[in-house]
Amino acid sequence: MTPSDHILLALMIPTLGAILIALTGRNRNLREGVTLVTAGLLFGNVLQILPAVLEGARPEISGFEVTPGLDIAFQVEPLGMLFGLIASFLWIVNSFYSIGYMRGNKEPRQTQFYVAFAVALASAMGIAFSANLFTLFIFYELLTLSTYPLVAHHGDAKARNGARIYLLILLSTSIVFFIPAILWTLSLAGTLDFTPGGILAGNADATTTAILLALFAFGVGKAALMPMHKWLPNAMVAPTPVSALLHAVAVVKAGVFTILKVSVYIFGSDHLLSTGASEWLVYVATFSLLAASVIALTKDNLKARLAYSTVSQLGYIVLGAAIATPLALIGAGMHILMHAFGKITLFFVAGAIHTATHKTEVSQLNGIGRIMPFTMGAFFIGALSIIGLPPLGGAWSKLYIALGGMDGDYWFVVAALMISSLLNVAYLMPIVVRAFFRPPDPDDNGHGNGDGHSVAAVNDRLSLRERMAEAPWFCVVPLCFTAIACFVLFFAPDVVIQLLEGMLEVPQ
């Protein structure tokens, strides 16, 4: 099979998977088996494309013209390759976790959940491999729609409200800003194809470029750039595997991926640098990443805190795209990967805690590390990666973005990244400290419900094995795995960099 066939398969596998899951919905073992097999096949399939891309090839499917200027076509370039690999790989992990979580919490409508998940992954593949803005936009919207039932999963008033805000912000930003931006681009450049070096150089002056960039930056609501971020904290009402999908596997990643892709392949790094049109975005992104960190400090709800952390981390990537120097772009691309693994770990942990103890607030977590040592250990590692400390993967991407910032003469970017690291420590580390070193609350006798484990009842004298009350292994193993992956990524930045450098090559 040629790499082009694999692109087609990447779209087909999750789609067929969704159908099969729907058909096997009555038998949950079968249904979840299908999910896992589909996820595995998808990743294996996407992996087949990698060697060609690393060698510099750009496999493509020249699709068909919808109307002059609008084509449906696919092409794999390094950034899309990376995103495709991340999404398809984390789907496997997330599927294992979902099994543990959904069963552990006796969630309703599980078949619908797995189906929507598979559709979301198909959309993510479409986004990753689209060859032009129009194709990307179609899958971008599909992703929004397919995740909507996931966010509204619980069906109660709160979930509906969260899902409503989710849909409202994502759709309205894409309609009000994103589509006009795409059409304007088309009218300026006459094409929407992602082209190395960009298509706007010579077609748009500095002011036009700046306005167009604004339309993209705020139109891609999934990138959660302030003030378009509000959907993300609201979407945390969803079950945790969905939060993982939103924050790590596909959704926000699709957003920042789009911005990065637009920066590289539509505007072009040189064009942005020579016109200085993206300078304003550097300031906005910097503000966004700092402000979100500060807001995270005020949140007691664990998932809310993590959500604002995501807003902040996405700011890094947008920042990299706005700085637009080669190192910053590579850093931004790397951060998509690093943040995905770090944040998925943290959300898995939040879900595991909920599954095991039904706790949701940070202030309830005193001493929880005593009964959930693996989970909280993984949280520690994930948190370090998010903060950007060695020896975890997050350190490299932050380094690269800062280096890129220096190349672009934005010294304050370096300062902001450093301050943000400290803020990250301030809102993430107390959770670890609480979990491992605070004594359990004396009045905590496991009220909440029947299968919640009492933290206070755990006696010091018990050995670790006796006092452990972890979430189901289907939850714990994936989160340990992603935590270890954060660690492994620290030692493998070169592969990623090598891949992403291909993104900046402009054929003469």
Next chain:
Amino acid sequence: MREEQLKPDNAAVPAQKGWLERKENVTKIAWALYVVCAILVLLDFLIHRHAEMGFDGNFGFYGAYGFIGSVFLVLVAKYGLRPIVKRSEDYYDD
């Protein structure tokens, strides 16, 4: 091990005054120190001092420096620093 910490072995027993706690012995030690100090000053006459900077070759320089410096240190700490920085033990707790 925690229990051991919390329970001084014979807290109930009235402390028996050891040799060092008796006032006359302490006075003896103090006198011994005075004598040693006197001898050390006198040694200045016997040992040729290799004065690097000149002023450190003066008679009794190190002794005086040590004594005055220490008194200065303690008095400044007591009357200068402590009034400024001293707060109740639970100052930062609130």
Next chain:
Amino acid sequence: MIEFPPGLILILGALPVPFLRGPVRTIWMLALPVAAFVLLYSLPEGNHFAISAFGQQLELLRVDGLSKVFGYIFLIAIFLGVIYSLHVRAIEEHVSGLVYSGAAIGAVFAGDLVSLFVYWELTAISSVFLILASRTPEALAAGMRYLIIQVGSGVLLLAGLIMIWHETGSIAFEHIGIESVGGVLILLAFGIKAAFPLLHNWLQDAYPQATPTGTVLLSAFTTKLAIYALARGYAGTEELIWIGAVMAAFPIFFAVIENDLRRVLAYSLNNQLGFMVVGIGIGTELALNGAAAHAFAHIIYKALLFMSMGAVLHRTGTVLASELGGLYKSMPFTTVFCIIGAASISAFPLFSGFISKSMILSAAAHEGHYFVWGVLLFASAGVFHHSGIKIPFFAFFAHDSGKRPKEAPLNMLIAMALASALCIGIGVWPSALYAILPFHVDYVPYTDSHVLSQVQLLFFSALAFTVLMRTGLYPPELRSTNLDSDWLYRRVGRSILQYCVQTVGSMHSGIYDLVVRRCKRFVEQLYRHHGPHGIIARTWPTGSMVLWVAILLVTYLALYFIDIF
């Protein structure tokens, strides 16, 4: 020959520790530093272990005189620390201690700034557990502050290295200097860990909160790693002389009035660092040798002092001077070891401090820094005052507190005995230490003149102490909190941060609420006109529809005709 970074032996060796039990664990943990030591001893000078990453060579094993001497002493420190903490059951302390020491050793052998940064942050992350493991609320709070400040040091280093990388294209860790902005940032980063004045307070804040065993390890690595880094990157930087002089002098004032004996030791640690910083600032071979030698000697005797206080804390549950006294009766060995440590830090002849500190003083005098020399001499007298006399006096003598704790556990005693032996050994046979210093040494510490000067200085300080005690002028030990520069961030900074957080938080929700409210009001207004009963949506009588038709027709006609004429 194996060429492997010795730091990694400790870090990797720490990983199986949680799964080992009893004697196996003991042997394993003791074997790690020994193995690393043997490995280090066999390594010749040069770069031995590089990995290439993002187009740069990361040198993980640069062996030269300076790194080797720090490597040796760090390995000795962790060896002593392991023995001292063998009785501890908590796994996290063992693991973090080993990783922490491994990271510090790794940093010492890092040949480039990126690897340095990696290890630098690793020391911060791994060491914080030694503080948190106390599990008291104060320790947890202090641990968080410690972590933020340490990570802050790391990010400053990162920022600096980014600037230097950007400017020079090289990440080699050689002399840096303060000519560039990056250089200044890195100096600040080192300065935080070296506890420069005003950047120092994390040390006095956190170390006394750590576990008895944790403080011993903490005292050895973080600050001395910074000293090493300063010696590598900023040797001969004039400003350091003055910074060092201030460091040597001001903490002793705090030490005099401090009640918590471990905090007293922390202040004295700070003061000792001042000597080393002065040595680095002078930057001559003698001065650098002095700084290295002093770091070497200092690690051992400061560890010894912390060990003795740790033993007291372990047995009595407190190290407040106001609560202690008379412990010599039931803890005689500990008392003796403490006095040996005190003598060493006070630089009594025949003890290790004497042969190292004097090198720095001599270097200062040689280079004509007379004022600084005077300050250091004053600081020497002061050290004796609080570490040499105050620590052993208030803990083991003074008035009898009535406490009769057991003697320290055997493993603690062994560790203290070994440390004491090293203190005396170095003091008596300095040539062994001199032999491994980075530069050739032709310094002779034991001259009549020098010994006499030092003894005079110390005895007259003791005299002053005696006089002040007997006249009642000596400040009484009081339970209190003494403000220091930590007030700036624990009170002022905290308030500012809280204010910012609240402002941003309330602005954030405020703006959001406002938008939502405006939208709601707008929708209400829309509803009034467009709702099912609003004017636009109503079912109109047929007549009015026709009226509209007429109006429109007239409008069109009017428009057309106006257009013509």
Next chain:
Amino acid sequence: MIAAHLPALQVVIPLIAAPLCAILRRGTAAWVIAVAANWLAFAVSIGLLFRVLDEGVISYAMGGWAPPIGIEYRVDLINVFVLLVVSGVGAAIIPFARKGTEARFDSTNQAWFYTMYLLALTGLLGVTITGDAFNIFVFLEISSLASYVMIAMGRDKRALTAAYQYLIMGTVGATFIVIGIGLLWAMTGTLNLYDLAQRIPDIENTRPVLAALAFLTVGISLKLALFPLHLWLPNAYAYAPAVTSAFLAGTATKVGIYLLLRFFFTVFGGGGFFLSTPLPEMFLVLSIVAIFAASTVALFQNNVKRMFAYSSVAQIGFITLGISYATETGLTAALVHLMNHAIMKAGIFMLLGCVIYRLASMRIDDMAGIGRKMPFTMAGIVILGLSLIGAPGTSGFISKFWLVLAAMENGQWWLVALIVIASLITMLYVGRLVEAAYFREPSEKAKNVREAPLAMLIPAYVLVAATIYLGLDTTWSAGLAQDAAASLLSAAY
């Protein structure tokens, strides 16, 4: 042979079928005839399309009498495009009609309904194909009268009032049209559109011609429900039987649009005249008001059918907006949206018919939770709703795409903004329905419903499929529309 008479067959087939239905008086038989007639008409439209593409404009003299004496049927790209839409939408609706009418009427009334349906179809096709102005009026009356009956057959009592109002307004409109045509005849002495087009340029600024234009504009605006002459439409659509709503929404207003284009651009001579009048500005303003006022009203409607009726008013606004540009892109946008909206709105009303068939209510609260009970019906509505919003991958996006392109071409950025905001409002009212259907607990009424019969779903899904197809392949929509727009502007007839 047959190919030559295709223009006549286009009208004659449904015209003959209509009385047949009435005579047979048997519901099933009438239905079969109606289906056959409609499908044949669709086939004829397709045949005509290929002929036009082949040969250009077809002139067909009815009964062999050459114009200007006889009646000429004249087929060019524009009316073949509209014929295709009208007969195509009808072809999808008519099989669907079976279940709904069967459930409501006895056999005779069923036959009666199909008769009326075929007459309406005849009228609409006739209006579109004829080249004679008076003939237009005649066919318009045929279709209108039949539509009144079709609306009045609604189950709701209010259907009668609605039909009555429509009757009054429709008659006013027809009268205006006939006045306009009369004035033109008086001035030129011909009723043939082609001849009119030749003669009017010489006298275009005379008062009678302008008065004729005013009467025609208002009259046609009434038929196509341009704001504020839309008042008859919401009730007519809301209370008519689902088939009627679907048919009218898909065809009647679209033919009105055609008339507008024909008179403005053909009879009154290309784009030049149109642009020289204040009409573009008028239309621009009215279109925008229509879009926003009607969309906002739709947002608050509790009756889902009424909501989509108001949505139709807004969507017509989009079409007239495209016309107001009088550029090739603008007209393309108008024509594309004409086709796309006909298909999607007919589809939506058909699927709503499915809901009524099971639920017997159109209140949004009663539709709560229906998404699980009628998954295919609701999925169809969601897809068509997305198209209405303009989501890419659906035909609605293509319409908006051309419209925005036209606005950009004119440098009217504020208009781009308005268009996207209008899409946003569309999203809100569609979202309201979707949310109720999927994420609210089933209402009392909805608890016992089940999926609609396939006989209803399949025809509706044909239109759903068409909506998606036309979102992905625009050869037959935008491609044709673009050529048609070009020919309109060049006044080639």
